[in-house]
Amino acid sequence: MAGAVQKGPKGTKIAELFESMEYGPAPESDKTAQAWLDDHSRKLGHFINNEWVTPENRKWYETRNPCTGQVLAATVQGTEEDVNVAVAAARKAFGSWGQLSGHARARHIYSIARHLQKHARLMAVIASMDNGKTIRETRDCDVPIVIRHLYHHAGWAQLADTEMANWKPLGVVGAIVPWNFPLMLLAWKVCPALAMGNTVVLKPATYTRLSALLFAEICAEAGLPAGVFNVVTGPGSMGEKLATHPDVDKVGFTGSTEIGQRLRRATAGMGKKLSLELGGKSPVVVYDSADLDSAVEGVVDAIWFNQGQVCSAGSKLLVQERVFEPMMAKLRARMEKLRLGDSLDKALDMGAIVDESQRRSVKEYVDSAKEEGAEVFQVGAPAGCFYPPTLITNVQTSSRVVVDEIFGPVLVALPFRTAKEALALANNTIYGLGGSVWTEKLPLALETAKHIKAGSVWINCHNMFDAATGFGGYRQSGYGRDGGKEGLYEYVKPRWMGDTKQPATELDMKEFGARDQPSRPDIGAAAVVPEISAGVPRVDRTYKLFYGGAQKRPDGNYSRVVLSADGSPIAQVAESNRKDVRNAVEAAHKGQPGWAKRSGHQRAQILYYLAENLELRRDEFVNTLVQSVGGSREAAEKEVDASVARLFHWAALSDKFGGAVQETQLYGTVLRLHEPVGVVAALAPDTAPLLAAVSLIAPLIARGNAVILVPSERRPLPALDLYQILETSDVPAGVVSLLTGSRDHLARHLSEHQDIQSVWCLAESAAASRFVEHTSAVNVKRTWVDWGRGRDWFDGLQGQGEEFLYHATQCKSVWLTMGDIFAN
Amino acid sequence: MERNPGCELDLAWVNSVIVDLPAVKRRADTMGTKRTVKKEWQAAWLLRAISCIDLTTLSGDDTAANVMRLCHKVARPVRGDIVSALGVQELGVTCGAVCVYPSRVPDAVAALKKIGAAHIPVAAVATGFPSGQYSLKTRLEEIRLAVADGAAEIDIVINRERALCGDWQTVYDEVRLMREACGDAHMKTILAVGELGSLANVYKASLVCMMAGADFIKTSTGKEGVNAILPVGVVMCRAIRAYHERTGYRVGFKPAGGIRSAKDSLVWLILMKEELGNAWLNSTMFRIGASSLLGDIERQLFHHAFGRYAAAAELPMA
Incomplete structure (x- = not known):
């Protein structure tokens, strides 16, 4: 029998606790975490190119444990120069990382997951001290979710070459994450970015830098090549420096709606991708x-x-x-x-x-x-x-x-x-x-x-x-998704697309598109004179606006003259102003919910009907195109035929993109629903004025949105003639609207309108793109712009690729728990 | 404290019960991760767990010999030197009761009396334990005989056949009669949760038994496929809480079957504290039906006392 060789705890206390049955302290040891901080002399620099970088003459920021007030360490307050160094490192690394096979990237990400698991408790303790959140949550939630994210995205890297074959990496991603889940949200950006072949510069939040720096050190230990993942620390303003850096291709931001709006404005027109995950109630x-x-x-x-x-x-x-x-x-x-x-x-x-x-x-x-x-x-x-x-x-x-x-x-x-x-x-x-x-x-x-x-x-x-x-998010909670296949699209661009980065054009935001009526009347020499046929003038053709399912006179009652390809006046179209925009948006919101509620089959039927009626009037559209664009009759025929085919394409996709079942760890079913975005404004280019217009309208309505289309300013007639087709094809009122007039003026009022959910500006205008992106911040509406670059509308990938589906829908995850069986 | 007298069967209440299993599972899964007790607190809680154990043997081959051994262990559940080292001699910790088949009640009563532990109650399972598939007449008679033999507590089984058919009236009526048959003996009603099909039924059966005058509601006989699991505990505790809120009477809770480790017993105590409160953290309101649990707790207490782990053979078997 073992003897009482060792003195036990104080008996009286145990007896008292036996009576009170209260909880006692259950402290997690911070010994190893403190040693990690000591190993770095409690002064942590940036982590760039797999090395600690502490530039001279920088200020330091003291990180405290919010629970105790204890100073944990000092981190460096970086400057623009440091951002430049980090971005350059990431750019250099992209050269090789972006060329790696999906399998090679998968091995790297897998290795990070394994190494993080080996340091899981250290990470949990650091994250808890850094943020003040309980060790239970960092241990049971933050860290396991990060590890799960890494494994899942190692899988996406492995499959990238097949699953994302039509896409390519963007380049350098600037990730800006907040203090509430400093580690988890970092992983939500870094995992898909690396999986798709990008490199990353991360700016953690001011209050919570330690877990990001530890994560970076673990990535280096795991063998991630230098420069692929870099961390720079600094004040909030450094986030904007990173976002607007000319060599950053994409900004992934999670944080407040206010800062999200600022970043949207700051990066407007620069050809960068942006995803925002913002506030909520x-x-x-x-x-x-x-x-x-x-x-x-x-x-x-x-x-x-x-x-x-x-x-x-x-x-x-x-x-x-x-x-x-x-x-x-x-x-x-x-x-x-x-x-x-x-x-x-x-x-x-x-x-x-x-x-x-x-x-x-x-x-x-x-x-x-x-x-x-x-x-x-x-x-x-x-x-x-x-x-x-x-x-x-x-x-x-x-x-x-x-x-x-x-x-x-x-x-x-x-x-x-x-x-x-x-x-x-x-x-x-x-x-x-x-x-x-x-x-x-x-x-x-x-x-x-x-x-x-x-x-x-x-x-x-x-x-x-x-x-x-x-x-x-939906609405002002932002756009873009973290997680799932849908999250990958935030970190890729279509394979055919070149570099889109550019300096933001100088633009007077107050003046842009401010004019709401022609500066001078198109009357007299520039007027449209009716043709005389058999001794009498032909019946006058009055082009109107189209919204609420009917042709409407413009509120301002001004017209603008449209010229043919050879410069002669051929028609007068209505000049829309902000009240026409207001009316069209109202009509669109009346029509959209019912349209979205229709089955995909019914929407497809209408798209087929549009195709049928368009082909019926093929000659008429060919004539208008020849007159407007000035090309050959064959070219015009090709465009009309392509438009009919495009309607077929989107009719086909009307009932084949509803969503998916997501394979999460939940016992139950998680659905990804592809819901309509809502009311979307689309500005069409001058190029292929019919096909481009159809290419914009069709995917939007196929997926249940209402669309307000602004036809090409210079060549509006081929698209405007569509209203005759719309009226005869059972398209419900409000689902498609056509507003002609000044593109920039319409761009202004459409992007300022807070009940428009998205603006597509594919009008081949850098200025309009910049304006739309900038102004979209008012209600954090989604945007899709071309930054002034055209595309080949006849090409399958460019004219009807997955991009269109991505922009015509928003993903909703519905978590369906299940279970009632627990025993017999 | 006044015993729960029961009340009229309130079928509207019973039929309004809604239980969401996935959410209950989540609550149960985090019970042991959101709370823990360490060091002296853990030792105290483990001693408390011992005081709530109904040390049980329910086998066909039970005889006076092993019943006697069990009774000795109930009276002296922890080796004396461990108790001394922890300094808790004055607490006089014993198990909550010894639990046996009706035929073994006289053996248990005699054994406890001989060692001066007659104050420790003998609990008898009854009413056609474990299946309950016997006539009401013999089921009630079993209770009376066991009480006559000295059982202070009767663990009855409810009629699952009627429960599964939704005939809560008959379940209620039978339990009412059983309560009468118990007289002064405390009645624990075993729901046999593993045979009730759904957690909603577990909640309903809990309510019906409390309305019929149960002193305790108990999860299982230990003989079903699923016995004392935490989701069931969560639901039964919520039923007890709701009954207390409505009637002012506190009904006890006894999980039984499958609770084997010291850690498990702590999680069940945490469940009681979280869902019901400190008033339920004692042997009048909480029991754990177990046979091997005590051994593991004693090992843990050995470690608290001496800082080392003991071999099983070093501790007195039950």
Whole structure:
């Protein structure tokens, strides 16, 4: 028998604890993490070309543990010069990395995953100390998600040569990530970027730099070639330096809507790709048919995960009136159980807010709600940079706390009466990142998921993430997706496309397209004189605008003269102004929802009907084309025939691009739905004025959008003649509109309109492209521009490639949990 | 504290039950990752777990010999030098009860009496355990005989055949009669969750048993394919909470079957604390039905006391 050779713990204490049954401290050791910091003398430079780089004469920034205030290390405050060095390194590395086979890149990314697994606990501890989030979350969520992302994208690298055969890498990616998930969001950018053959320069957020630097060191250890992944640290302004760097091809940004808008404006017209994953005010919809106890746990996951500092936080709780009070009672009881404290304690629900300034901002929101008469329920929080879990009731749609993203552990709750009202409340926001639905009624759950305008909808769960499905926003929550095959498109361009980067053209944003009427009348010598035929003038042809399913006179009642290829006046077309834009957008929004609701089969039928009627009037269109473009009759015939074929192409794709089932780790089904973008404005080029117009209209309507097309300013007639076809082909009112006039003026009013979801500017104008990109920031609408470069509309890839599908749809991930069987 | 007297069967309540299994599973999966106890806290919690164990033997070959051994272990669950080293002699920790088949009740009562541990209750399974597929008359008679033999606690099984057919009225009526038959003996109602088909049925059966006057609701006989798993625990605790909120009566909870490690027992205690609160963290409100669990906890306590792990053979077998 073993003797009592060793003195046990103090008995009295155990006896006391036996009575109290309280939780005790459960600290995770930070010894190894501190040693890592010591190994670097607690001074960390940039990580460029697989080396630590500390330029002279730089300022240092002290990183503190938000929970304790303890200084962890100093990181360098970089300058533009440092950005240049990093971008040059990435550019150099792209030369070889971009040429590697998919398999070789797969091996590299796989190696990073393996090495990160070997350092998983170190990474979890560093991430927890760096951000203040609990070690439980970094250990069970952030790090495993990053590892999963790496493996998944090692797979995409392996398959790139076949699965993405029509695409190629962009070059150098500038990644800018925020402090709430510094590691996870870094991986969301880096994984697809590297898999597709790009190299990366990352700028981590000011508060949270350590995990990114450790990740970079691990990548180097894993054998990633020098320069493929680089980290530069510095103030917020350095992000803009990186984004606007002339040698950066793509900017991947996650962060606030405000900064996203700034980056959009700053990079406008530079020929860079941009993806933005921005803020949110995501609804949690709880029906009376929900398991309320489980819904309460869902709310915990939705709003108290990561201290509520989650862009997809379920911060707006909508509860069916009948169960509102019981739900609130359950929620309050549950909140009493939440534990806050030093993030390295393993038995906590919440750690610290990332920084005192952020904590103050959260507090100000809650104070303002109190002033407005809201009921605020809070549970205790430790002193320091902590904010208590908070439930606010007695607030409504007009309350600031219901409208704004608070980015903290603050939940607002509102009652609703019916599903229809729930959806109206859920969608009454500028954002559209996430949302969850709680009910055991499958038809109700699916219908709600369908109608919540957001990139991710979770059914009976919230804040689930997986590398195999896209995450990203609708509306002002941004565009582009992180994860899934859909996420890869953010890091590639069509194989046929050349380098698009260019210095932004000088452009007076106030003046561009400001003119809303002709400066002088086209009358007299330049006028269109009716032909005399058999002694009488031919019946006058009056071209009008087309919207709401009918021909409309322009609001301003001005016309512009259209010249033939040889310079003689051939017609007068309507001059649109902002009121015509307003009217067309209104009509488009009336028509679009019903159009999107039609089956793909029905949409295809209409596209085939358009083709039928276009071919019926082939000669007429050929004549107009010859007159407008001045080419041969054969060329015109080729264009009309190609237009008919294009309609067939998109009719075919009307019912073959609905989405996919995503292979995530969820027990259940995750759907990727390709939803319409909404109302899209498209500016057509002068080249191939009929085929280009058809090429823009057809994919948009095939996929359920409404389109407002601006025909070529110089050669509007071939596209304008389409309204006769539209009228005879059963195209519902509002689905297609045609606005003629000044391209730039229309570009202005269409891109300024905040109820247009996307603008396609393929009008071969660098200035219009720049203006559209710049102005799209007002409501973070999507854009697709050509930066003044044309394309061959007759070519299959260029005129009807996958690009069109990508731009005509937006991806929604619907997470369908399943299961009722647990035993016999 | 007043025993739960039960109430009228409220079928509207029973039929309104909604349970989402995937969400319950998520809650269950994170129970052991969101909370943990270390060091002295862990030792204290493990001692608490011991105090809640219904140390059980339910075998065809049970005789007075192994029942006696079990009773000794119930009275002295942890080796004396470990108790001394932890300094918890005054706590006088024993197991919650010894749990046997009805025929072995006299053996158990006698064995406990002989070692001066008559205060430790003897629990008997009854009512056609484990299947319950017997006539009501004999099922009730079993209870009366076991109580007469000295059982202070009766673990009854509910009628799964009626439950699966949705005849909650009969389930309720039978359990009511069983409660009457128990008299002063405490009644634990075994739902046999592994045979109820869905978690909604588990919740409904929990409510019906509480309405019929159960002192405890218990997961399983240990003989079904699925026994005490955490998702079931989450659901049953929520039912207990809802019943307490509505009636003011606290009903106890007993998971049984498959709980074998010290770590498991801590997670179940965490579940009780999180879903129900400290009032349920004692042997009047919480029991764990187990046979091999105690051995693992004793090993852990040995480590707390001496900083090393013991060989199984060094600790007294149950």
